[in-house]
Amino acid sequence: MWSNAIAGSTATLAAIGTAYWCYLTFGPKAYAMTPAEEGLHPTQYPWEHVKLHKTFDHQALRRGFQVYREVCAACHSLNRIPYRTLVGTVLTVDEAKELAEENEYDTDPNDEGEIEKRPGKLSDYIPAPYKNDEAARAANQGALPPDLSLMVKARHGGCNYIFSLLTGYPEEPPAGAVVQEGLNFNPYFPGTGIAMARVLYDGLVEYEDGTPATSSQMAKDVVEFLNWSAEPEADERKKMGWKVLAATLALWGISVWVKRYKWSPVKTRKLVYNPPVSGGRKFG
Amino acid sequence: MGVYSGLYNTFFRQNTTMLATVFLGAFGLQLAFDSGSTLIWNNINKGRQWQDIKAKYVQNAEEEE
Numbered sequence: 001m002w003s004n005a006i007a008g009s010t011a012t013l014a015a016i017g018t019a020y021w022c023y024l025t026f027g028p029k030a031y032a033m034t035p036a037e038e039g040l041h042p043t044q045y046p047w048e049h050v051k052l053h054k055t056f057d058h059q060a061l062r063r064g065f066q067v068y069r070e071v072c073a074a075c076h077s078l079n080r081i082p083y084r085t086l087v088g089t090v091l092t093v094d095e096a097k098e099l100a101e102e103n104e105y106d107t108d109p110n111d112e113g114e115i116e117k118r119p120g121k122l123s124d125y126i127p128a129p130y131k132n133d134e135a136a137r138a139a140n141q142g143a144l145p146p147d148l149s150l151m152v153k154a155r156h157g158g159c160n161y162i163f164s165l166l167t168g169y170p171e172e173p174p175a176g177a178v179v180q181e182g183l184n185f186n187p188y189f190p191g192t193g194i195a196m197a198r199v200l201y202d203g204l205v206e207y208e209d210g211t212p213a214t215s216s217q218m219a220k221d222v223v224e225f226l227n228w229s230a231e232p233e234a235d236e237r238k239k240m241g242w243k244v245l246a247a248t249l250a251l252w253g254i255s256v257w258v259k260r261y262k263w264s265p266v267k268t269r270k271l272v273y274n275p276p277v278s279g280g281r282k283f284g
Numbered sequence: 285m286g287v288y289s290g291l292y293n294t295f296f297r298q299n300t301t302m303l304a305t306v307f308l309g310a311f312g313l314q315l316a317f318d319s320g321s322t323l324i325w326n327n328i329n330k331g332r333q334w335q336d337i338k339a340k341y342v343q344n345a346e347e348e349e
Contacts, residue, residue, distance in 0.1 A: 058334045088334055092341050235333070239325050246321065 039190035042157040042164035049224055050159065053242070055235040056228050062090040063207050064225025067218045070205050072148060075140065075196075077128035080149035081229050084122040089228065096122055103127050141182050143195030152223070152230040159223050164188045166219040169198035 031038075049056045065086070068078065083100040087093050100120035105127075107116045120127075128147075130136035137144050152158045165188045173185035183193035200215040207213050228234070295305045330336065 053328055055329045055332050057332045059332075059337050062337075090334075092338070095341065239321070242325070243317070243321050247317070 033190075036192050037190060039192070040164075040168075040187040042160035042188055045160055045163060047159050047224075049227065049234075052238060055238070056224060058090065059209060060221050060224045061228050063209070063211060063218075064221035064223070064228075065090045066207065067205055067222040068148070068225055071199055071218075072222065073126075073129060075129055075136070075145040076148045077130075077145075078126045078149050078229060079128060079147050080125070082123060082125045083120065085232055087122065089232070090225075093122075100124055140195060145196070148226055148229065150230045152227045154230075159227055161188065162226065163219050163223045165194075166200055166222070167216050 048054055049060075068076075083096045086099075087096045091099065100122055103120040103124070104117040105120050105124050107118045109115055129145075130139060133144055146154075151162065155161045157164070165186060168188045169184065169186055173179050177185055177192065179185045180193050183195055184197045185192055186194045200218050202214050204215070205213050205218060211217060231237075294301070296302045326333070326335075
């Protein structure tokens with residue numbers, strides 16, 4: 001029968017079409033970038049300060065700020081951090097004032113319209129190492145060292161990524177890796193060619209609290225400090241979050257009690273229904 | 285029964301005393317809640333916060349002077 005042939009081929013075509021549609025929709029994913037361009041995914045480290053019930057370790061923040069100041073600050077700015085936020089976090093008032101006074105800032109125009117220089121105050125922001133982005137590029141063979149204020153928030157992997165990047169420079173690039181002139185090989189950096197060379201070596205800084213300054217210790221401290229600079233509100237935010245949870249829990253408990261209280265007459269009443277005796281007097 | 289009616293007569297019978305009870309109670313509860321949670325928080329994070337290490341650096345500064 002020819003109608004059987006048509007039905008059969010239509011069903012076959014529909015099955016093939018459905019399979020093809022499924023393949024297009026749920027089939028293998030297409031990645032725009034090669035794994036090298038994606039960068040090696042960082043190791044997950046058990047950061048203590050990331051836990052929901054832990055504040056930053058402020059001793060580590062103090063060490064991390066020292067690392068930033070002595071190492072990172074040569075090239076990287078920290079534009080969003082004024083000295084006042086360091087007070088009560090990593091420095092005492094006197095230390096922060098002393099640090100701020102080491103730099104000069106522009107005054108407001110005076111009566112003649114001249115702009116003079118004055119020593120820094122607590123309300124001033126930490127000065128950038130270069131006047132502008134162009135100067136920074138010119139000093140670094142065309143590569144712009146990014147501002148570090150929000151870096152932990154700005155990169156996938158956050159703390160893990162920055163720690164892996166800082167400690168992930170191999171002694172030699174692996175065989176077959178193409179490293180451009182003026183770049184360094186780092187598997188964690190997307191594209192693997194990074195303009196920043198390895199900077200953290202054991203004993204690069206001398207910690208005032210006697211902590212051995214291994215490169216991983218310095219990386220860990222500076223990452224925690226950068227996490228603070230990106231989220232200076234984190235300590236207070238976590239504490240407030242717990243308080244909100246506690247208060248909400250108490251209010252929820254009260255609401256449950258009120259509901260049960262209001263419904264208790266409804267839930268405990270007994271309805272008695274006496275059906276009319278059958279065979280008795282008819283209604284109507 | 286005696287306790288409840290006593291409480292009722294003391295705090296809630298008159299509108300002014302009830303309002304005073306509510307406001308003072310809110311104030312007191314807030315105070316207790318805040319200081320209690322701060323106490324727990326500081327205990328969990330013992331040695332991690334600035335207030336725990338501040339003393340070292342303030343003393344050092346005074347010694348230098």
